[in-house]
Amino acid sequence: xxxxxxxxxxxxxxxxxxxxxxxxxxxxxxxxxxxxxxxxxxxxxxxxxxxxxxxxxxxxxxxxxxxxxxxxxxxxxxxxxxxxxxxxxxxxxxxxxxxxxxxxxxxxxxxxxxxxxxxxxxxxxxxxxxxxxxxxxxxxxxxxxxxxxxxxxxxxxxxxxxxxxxxxxxxxxxxxxxxxxxxxxxxxxxxxxxxxxxxxxxxxxxxxxxxxxxxxxxxxxxxxxxxxxxxxxxxxxxxxxxxxxxxxxxxxxxxxxxxxxxxxxxxxxxxxxxxxxxxxxxxxxxxxxxxxxxxxxxxxxxxxxxxxxxxxxxxxxxxxxxxxxxxxxxxxxxxxxxxxxxxxxx
Amino acid sequence: xxxxxxxxxxxxxxxxxxxxxxxxxxxxxxxxxxxxxxxxxxxxxxxxxxxxxxxxxxxxxxxxxxxxxxxxxxxxxxxxxxxxxxxxxxxxxxxxxxxxxxxxxxxxxxxxxxxxxxxxxxxxxxxxxxxxxxxxxxxxxxxxxxxxxxxxxxxxxxxxxxxxxxxxxxxxxxxxxxxxxxxxxxxxxxxxxxxxxxxxxxxxxxxxxxxxxxxxxxxxxxxxxxxxxxxxxxxxxxxxxxxxxxxxxxxxxxxxxxxxxxxxxxxxxxxxxxxxxxxxxxxxxxxxxxxxxxxxxxxxxxxxxxxxxxxxxxxxxxxxxxxxxxxxxxx
Numbered sequence: 001x002x003x004x005x006x007x008x009x010x011x012x013x014x015x016x017x018x019x020x021x022x023x024x025x026x027x028x029x030x031x032x033x034x035x036x037x038x039x040x041x042x043x044x045x046x047x048x049x050x051x052x053x054x055x056x057x058x059x060x061x062x063x064x065x066x067x068x069x070x071x072x073x074x075x076x077x078x079x080x081x082x083x084x085x086x087x088x089x090x091x092x093x094x095x096x097x098x099x100x101x102x103x104x105x106x107x108x109x110x111x112x113x114x115x116x117x118x119x120x121x122x123x124x125x126x127x128x129x130x131x132x133x134x135x136x137x138x139x140x141x142x143x144x145x146x147x148x149x150x151x152x153x154x155x156x157x158x159x160x161x162x163x164x165x166x167x168x169x170x171x172x173x174x175x176x177x178x179x180x181x182x183x184x185x186x187x188x189x190x191x192x193x194x195x196x197x198x199x200x201x202x203x204x205x206x207x208x209x210x211x212x213x214x215x216x217x218x219x220x221x222x223x224x225x226x227x228x229x230x231x232x233x234x235x236x237x238x239x240x241x242x243x244x245x246x247x248x249x250x251x252x253x254x255x256x257x258x259x260x261x262x263x264x265x266x267x268x269x270x271x272x273x274x275x276x277x278x279x280x281x282x283x284x285x286x287x288x289x290x291x292x293x294x295x296x297x298x299x300x301x302x303x304x305x306x307x308x309x310x311x312x313x314x315x316x317x318x319x320x321x322x323x324x325x326x327x328x329x330x331x332x333x334x335x336x337x338x339x340x341x342x343x344x345x346x
Numbered sequence: 347x348x349x350x351x352x353x354x355x356x357x358x359x360x361x362x363x364x365x366x367x368x369x370x371x372x373x374x375x376x377x378x379x380x381x382x383x384x385x386x387x388x389x390x391x392x393x394x395x396x397x398x399x400x401x402x403x404x405x406x407x408x409x410x411x412x413x414x415x416x417x418x419x420x421x422x423x424x425x426x427x428x429x430x431x432x433x434x435x436x437x438x439x440x441x442x443x444x445x446x447x448x449x450x451x452x453x454x455x456x457x458x459x460x461x462x463x464x465x466x467x468x469x470x471x472x473x474x475x476x477x478x479x480x481x482x483x484x485x486x487x488x489x490x491x492x493x494x495x496x497x498x499x500x501x502x503x504x505x506x507x508x509x510x511x512x513x514x515x516x517x518x519x520x521x522x523x524x525x526x527x528x529x530x531x532x533x534x535x536x537x538x539x540x541x542x543x544x545x546x547x548x549x550x551x552x553x554x555x556x557x558x559x560x561x562x563x564x565x566x567x568x569x570x571x572x573x574x575x576x577x578x579x580x581x582x583x584x585x586x587x588x589x590x591x592x593x594x595x596x597x598x599x600x601x602x603x604x605x606x607x608x609x610x611x612x613x614x615x616x617x618x619x620x621x622x623x624x625x626x627x628x629x630x631x632x633x634x635x636x637x638x639x640x641x642x643x644x645x646x647x648x649x650x651x652x653x654x655x656x657x658x659x660x661x662x663x664x665x666x667x668x669x670x671x672x673x674x675x676x677x
Contacts, residue, residue, distance in 0.1 A: 040615075046535040047506075153624045154391075183390040184562055185640075188606050188620020195617065210535065213608040220614060236614050254540045256565030258607045260588045263568035270544065271537040274505045 004073060006204050007035040007058070007091070007172050012067035014050075014057045018279045025278050027053040029228035030067070035172060038202040040194065042219035042236070044212055044251070048275045050228040051208045055174045058206070059093045071172070089119065092165035096177040098157035102149040108135075108160050109145035115167035134163040137200075139193060155186035162193065166201075173197075176208045191218060212255055216240050221311070224248045227286040228278055234312030244314040244322045246329035247287045253330055269333035285316070292333035293318055350422065351378035352556045353524055357416035360394070360401045364410055369628045372398040373580040374416070376655075377573075381523070384550060384557040386567040386588065388603075389577030390625050395560050398577075399526050402426060403441065404433040421523060439469040442517030446529040448509035451516075452501040458485075458512050459497030465519035484515040489545055507538035514545065518553070525550070528560045543570055564607060568592055576600045579626050579636035582655060586663030596658065596665045598641045635667070643669045 014028040027050045035041055045051050056062045058069055060076070069076045071087050079087060095101040102111060112134055116127045132142055138159040149157055158178060165173060175194070179187040195218065197203050209215050215222060215236075222239050224232040224247065232245040243249045250271045257263040273290050276282060285303045288294040297317060306319040314323070321327040360372035372394040379385045389395040400406065402418040402425050418425040421440060425433070437443070445451040453461055462484055463477035472480060478497075485493040488511040501509055510530065517525060527546065531539035547570055550557050559571055567574055567588060574591050576584045576599065584597040595601040602621040623640035626632065634649035635641070641648070647668045655664040656671040665671060 046537060153627070155624060183625065184603055184606060185390060185621040186624060188618035189622075191618040192620070195615065212536070213610070214618075216610070217608045217612050217614060217616065217618065240610070251537060254537045256540070256543075256563075256569050258564035258568050258592060258604060260568040260592050263565070268540065270541050274507050274535075274538055 005034040005070075006037045006072055007033075007206070008068075008070040008073075009033040009054075009058060010068045010070065012054065012057060012069065013065045014053050014062055015065045020279060023279050026228050026281055027278055028057060029281075031225075031228070031230055033206070033223060033230070035204045035206055037171065037204055038198055039221070040198055040205045040207055040219045042215035042222040043206060043208045043225060044210060044215055044222060045225035046210065046251075046275050048227075048278065049225045050278070051225050052176055054225070055093070055176050055206065055208050059091050059174055060088065061093070089168040090171040092168065092170040092173050094158075094162055094165055094173055094175040094178045097181045098154055098161050099181070101161050102157055104148065104150040107146055107148050108140070108152070111149060111160055112163055112167060115164045119168045130167070134166055137166060137197070138163045139189075153186070154182045155190060158182060158190055159193065162190075162197075166197070166203075170203060173203055173205045174208070175205055177210070178207075179214070180209065180211065187214070194218065212252060224251070227275055227281055229286055229315070231287065231316070232314040234308070234314075238309060238312050242308075242312075242323055242325075244308055244312070244319045245287075245316045246291045246293050246318070246322065248314070249322065249329040250292075250333065267334070269330055269337055271333075287316075292329055292336050293327070350419075351380045352421055353379040353558070354419040355398075355402075355417070356419075358398060358402065358418060359415045360397055361413040361415075362397075362406075362410050363413065368630075370631050371580055371628055372401070373631055375575075375577075375580075375582050376416075377575050377582075377585060379524070379556045379558060379573075381556050382550070382554045383573065384547075384559055384571045386559045386561060386571035386574045387577060388561060388564070388567060388574060390562065392579075392625060392628055393577040394580040395577045396528055399528070399558060399560060403437055404428075404430055405437070438465060438517075438522075439520040440523050442520060442522035442525045444510075444513055444517050444525065444527040444530045447533050448506060448513045449501065451513050452509060454501055456500075457497065458499055458501065458504075462497075462512070462516050462519050465516055469520035480519065481515075484518055485512070487518070487549070488512075488515045490515075506534055507541060510534060510538075510542055511545065514542075514549070518549070522555065524556045524558065526558045526560070529562070530559070531566060532561070532563070539566070546570065564592065564604060576603075579632065580628070581636065581652075582664075582666060583637065584663065584665045585655070586658070590658075590663050596663060596670050597637075597667050598643050598670075599637045602640075643667075645669055 010032050012028055012031045016025040016027060018025050031054055043051050053062060057064050071091055109131060112131045113127050116130055121127050135142055140159050149160060179190050194205060207219055219236050222236050223230050226247050232248045243252055253268040257266055271290055276289055282289050284300050285298040288298040303315045303317050305313050305315045307313050308323040318327055356376045358372055358375045361370050375398055387395045401412050406412045414426050459481050462481035466472045466477040466480040481497060482493055485496055490496050490511055531542050571588050574588050575582055578599050584591055584600045595604050606620045621640055626636055635653045638644040638648040653666045653668045655666045656674045657664050
């Protein structure tokens, strides 16, 4: 059991009914993701790409249309009642906004105590002991126990939210943009907390974020998602050094540099347009409407997934050329831009 | 008068009084912005970066009494002490605004063309017909394809990036001399952020506008701004040209912020660099340096009195840190 993935998502599909009658929003479409014990894995993409819906479907906040979620090899859809509740405990969610995920009227102690009660810790003394332990694990002093959550700063609130998730001894945390609502100077502290939890408790994390540099440093592997599909997946270093899907290449190139001199020298071509509607996704490759390399074939067929190196694969007909550096979406975008003139019409 | 900056803020202090409490979100801040120049104001939530821009223009929530002191000179006129009708004449005309969330900045039940034209009618005394033509021009200017069709649409029919372009067009409708952009790309994706920043930069150059860019993202600052003001707990920590402040930050807070940005060469799984502690909550003005409790350079002098802003050797950067400024006289 120790060698298999703790969480396995197989061909998951989540559709919502669209406001347009008879149509569906294909939020997550045929996605497979694996998470091994004690691993931090990144899931990146633009807003509307379905990354949050994927996370919510995994923990059961949304209902999957098809596909399976296996926790420790057990298909969650086959369980019900107390068996389902028991296995769900191993799978916890950390929300983006610690201002809306906590009850303002509760004190920190009450908030954590509540989670422990639900977990079935009967004795108040045991719960008090465990509360102290949890506060310690998330780096909060015991004195905050009596404070109301509304009196805390964003970073402290997020720590309380994490302590609540940890109260039930989860094996997997789905973290949905857990630091993007926090101030710059606080983010590193909370990121380091995740790194420590992974090391000390062996909790696996699916880290959903749009901040690519943050994910690179924290995650050992990364999935890149575009319009409901995983377009590329690989070990962080390999994927960031050799992005092999045109989307990943352009996404990575659009991160600005904080050094003004480097930023001015950086010649990143702009990605044209925005993510199309998931109600009417483009035929064939979903990225083709924004892709500088798109050819007629991309319209006709869904691109196959190519294995590029151990654990690294990308779903693009040109993935092998892109991986070897024979072609580059950035160079081709630049050439296209020169051909049609400036991207901003005057 | 040729040399006077377009916007010149000196010793601006903002006090906010509610029924229950009194806070000072801006405490003695000074800066200037010249025509055609872009100034970035960087700080965390609660640092005062938004209030210091909006309070002098009368843009504060109701139920709060705002007291201003100091001076805000814009285009040769003092803004502090102006009446609401006088401010109304400036807002949206000579000073345009771009807000963080393009959805709440637009009226959801009116067509886009009407919203832009309304600004031109109000501020440039245009006839509805001329204003419609102007709206079309503006929508083209902000790089929207199929402009005539867009003017007939409602905000909810557009994507986030397109909406932000419409907000920019609306802000430009009164032909402003100064554009105040409050986190204009925070609600957008990184790929769309790049598009909007390039557009803002391009427009600023073409129209020779001044721009104040309020942000927390150093990457946005690096690409767009000429000068930067770093705010911490209602006060200026450091101010100067972007090329100096971002490359060789002097104030420990600025240094910590820049150091905290993850770099490509950081090993995977390595600790994130950050600042210890948490920013102070707004309340009464702090006696010494507000950053001292989080600062690893702090000396007893830091907590005694408010550190003055002192000029660097080449006089282009000012820093409020007694340790960095040791041996230099106050500016």
